[in-house]
Amino acid sequence: MTRRLTITAALGLALLALAAWHLSAGAVSIPLTELWQTLTRGHADYDFILWNYRLPRLLIAALVGAALALAGLLVQGVVRNPLASPDILGVSGGASLAVVALSIGWRQAPVALIPPVALAGGFASLGLLLWLARAVWHRPAALALIGIALSALFAAAIDFLLTLYPLEINAALLWLTGSVWGRNWSHLPLILPWLLALLPVACYLAYQLDLLTLGDDTATSLGTRVDRLRLVALLTAVALTGAAVAVCGAIGFVGLVAPHMARFLAGHRHLPLIPVCLLLGALLLVAADLFARILMPPLELPAGIVIAFLGAPYFIFLITRYRHW
Amino acid sequence: MPDRAAFAVRHLTAGYADRTILEDLDLTLARGRLTALIGPNGCGKSTLLKSLARLIRPRRGRIELGDGTRLERLSAKAIARRIALLPQSPLVPEGIRVVDLVAYGRSPHLNAFGRLSDADRDKVQRAMRRVAVEALAEHPVEALSGGQRQRVWMAMILAQETEIVLLDEPTTYLDLAHQYDLLALVEELIDEGRSVVTVLHDLNQACRFADELVVMQAGRVVAQEAPRAVMSETLLAEVFGLDARILPDPESGAPLIVPRVTSRRGPAASLSAEPPHSTTV
Numbered sequence: 099m100t101r102r103l104t105i106t107a108a109l110g111l112a113l114l115a116l117a118a119w120h121l122s123a124g125a126v127s128i129p130l131t132e133l134w135q136t137l138t139r140g141h142a143d144y145d146f147i148l149w150n151y152r153l154p155r156l157l158i159a160a161l162v163g164a165a166l167a168l169a170g171l172l173v174q175g176v177v178r179n180p181l182a183s184p185d186i187l188g189v190s191g192g193a194s195l196a197v198v199a200l201s202i203g204w205r206q207a208p209v210a211l212i213p214p215v216a217l218a219g220g221f222a223s224l225g226l227l228l229w230l231a232r233a234v235w236h237r238p239a240a241l242a243l244i245g246i247a248l249s250a251l252f253a254a255a256i257d258f259l260l261t262l263y264p265l266e267i268n269a270a271l272l273w274l275t276g277s278v279w280g281r282n283w284s285h286l287p288l289i290l291p292w293l294l295a296l297l298p299v300a301c302y303l304a305y306q307l308d309l310l311t312l313g314d315d316t317a318t319s320l321g322t323r324v325d326r327l328r329l330v331a332l333l334t335a336v337a338l339t340g341a342a343v344a345v346c347g348a349i350g351f352v353g354l355v356a357p358h359m360a361r362f363l364a365g366h367r368h369l370p371l372i373p374v375c376l377l378l379g380a381l382l383l384v385a386a387d388l389f390a391r392i393l394m395p396p397l398e399l400p401a402g403i404v405i406a407f408l409g410a411p412y413f414i415f416l417i418t419r420y421r422h423w
Numbered sequence: 424m425p426d427r428a429a430f431a432v433r434h435l436t437a438g439y440a441d442r443t444i445l446e447d448l449d450l451t452l453a454r455g456r457l458t459a460l461i462g463p464n465g466c467g468k469s470t471l472l473k474s475l476a477r478l479i480r481p482r483r484g485r486i487e488l489g490d491g492t493r494l495e496r497l498s499a500k501a502i503a504r505r506i507a508l509l510p511q512s513p514l515v516p517e518g519i520r521v522v523d524l525v526a527y528g529r530s531p532h533l534n535a536f537g538r539l540s541d542a543d544r545d546k547v548q549r550a551m552r553r554v555a556v557e558a559l560a561e562h563p564v565e566a567l568s569g570g571q572r573q574r575v576w577m578a579m580i581l582a583q584e585t586e587i588v589l590l591d592e593p594t595t596y597l598d599l600a601h602q603y604d605l606l607a608l609v610e611e612l613i614d615e616g617r618s619v620v621t622v623l624h625d626l627n628q629a630c631r632f633a634d635e636l637v638v639m640q641a642g643r644v645v646a647q648e649a650p651r652a653v654m655s656e657t658l659l660a661e662v663f664g665l666d667a668r669i670l671p672d673p674e675s676g677a678p679l680i681v682p683r684v685t686s687r688r689g690p691a692a693s694l695s696a697e698p699p700h701s702t703t704v
Contacts, residue, residue: 302536312514316508
């Protein structure tokens with residue numbers, strides 16, 4: 099109990115420190131000493147860049163990272179497979195495909211249309227997954243494998259469209275790699291309400307997900323409605339992923355790695371895992387966006403690429419330490 | 424509806440997506456008794472047990488509890504407060520401690536967040552003491568032997584405090600001494616007034632411990648009576664395809680099944696001169 103509180107507090111402090119670094123670093127460097135003053139009382143030189151660029155970007159990176167991590171925790175809890183994540187279930191792929199199709203089909207499509215289209219794509223791919231897996235619904239591993247096949251299919255469809263329409267697709271391509279670049283206050287309502295609304299749902303499902311780790315039969319005999327739990331948890335995860343993809347594009351790895359790191363640190367009960375997972379997801383994406391900006395200035399890398407560079411080696415390290423396959 | 428029943432099964436048709444296993448089954452299971460479901464593989468005994476636990480829903484017909492309540496009228500949680508089930512090979516969550524696993528037995532009595540009261544913790548402790556695993560409370564379940572693990576699962580079911588306990592081949596995977604430990608524990612449950620329905624593979628254990636045998640074949644109940652009344656060489660031949668003799672168990676007087684198999688070593692010379700390492704099936 100105290101161990102978990104310590105870890106949660108430490109992660110919170112780490113996020114604050116990283117956030118300060120994120121706000122101060124960049125093409126125009128805001129000294130840490132001036133940062134607080136700019137935030138509270140304003141500062142002639144830094145006001146504009148802080149309030150219009152860095153702060154919304156920081157918040158969006160943190161919220162998107164948290165949403166993806168929470169979605170990953172739910173999916174791994176339901177599928178009971180450590181390899182499961184929203185990307186692997188084909189949800190991110192479906193959302194991406196929908197947006198690419200939109201930008202080709204309607205070139206003047208308003209940007210505001212991207213989020214709902216991404217969400218619809220995510221839910222449609224979940225529907226497809228559930229329909230394809232209806233006969234093996236009770237075998238979580240089969241669900242994951244069908245999801246992998248769907249992801250591959252969506253990725254191929256996106257590549258196909260990119261090859262066919264190379265000119266129309268530039269904006270979509272940038273969006274696809276996953277980036278927090280150019281995100282501003284207008285993107286905040288696309289992610290914040292989803293996270294606020296779905297976080298209580300995740301907390302409500304947490305204990306039932308604990309029971310599900312005993313297997314479908316035992317969980318049922320303990321009074322859990324397993325099919326309903328699975329459906330609600332997956333829908334929640336898809337909504338979170340869809341919202342995240344809508345804002346930042348497909349950012350892989352956060353949904354896979356953050357829940358693993360969280361379990362590594364805080365054990366296996368879902369309720370106390372949730373805050374740890376949210377903080378880790380936020381940390382990962384804020385760090386990725388920070389490095390994306392400061393590694394090769396003035397060039398900005400997409401955060402999705404940085405996440406993969408940071409995440410993949412760490413994930414391999416984690417897996418080799420992991421005894422519970 | 425007889426008052427002394429744990430379950431009344433009426434015209435039950437049940438199975439899986441692609442095949443029907445049980446067809447129009449009628450059965451009453453006694454309250455406060457140990458009932459063993461026996462039969463050859465694929466006879467439907469596991470399907471019946473799963474139907475009783477409402478893991479699978481009847482396609483037709485219904486299952487009632489002793490007080491006449493229909494199972495389908497109860498919520499999943501309400502069922503879990505009255506019926507406990509130990510599946511054949513339950514999953515052990517990674518890294519879980521004994522005490523936490525046993526505490527999951529309290530979950531049907533808890534709110535959505537699974538907060539344990541002092542009374543709940545007390546019941547968890549008592550359940551662990553009952554099956555002598557309280558010394559292991561802080562150990563990870565994965566580190567335990569098969570016998571200890573099965574005791575931990577029994578503790579979880581005890582903590583659930585249900586009037587009915589369903590067991591799916593609880594002795595499989597255990598060595599012989601632990602099998603009998605477990606069956607002795609099941610007898611204690613009966614002495615406390617609970618009803619136990621168990622699938623058992625070992626016919627001699629079923630004869631020795633069960634009050635009543637339900638013999639199943641191809642989705643039908645072919646006999647339901649006390650072991651002494653039901654066991655016969657004809658039944659063994661017809662239902663199990665087994666050529667065997669039935670002797671009184673010298674320890675308890677229950678029917679003891681001794682197969683007449685042709686072994687490499689030939690038949691024993693006589694009953695009185697048993698070979699030194701003979702085993703019974």
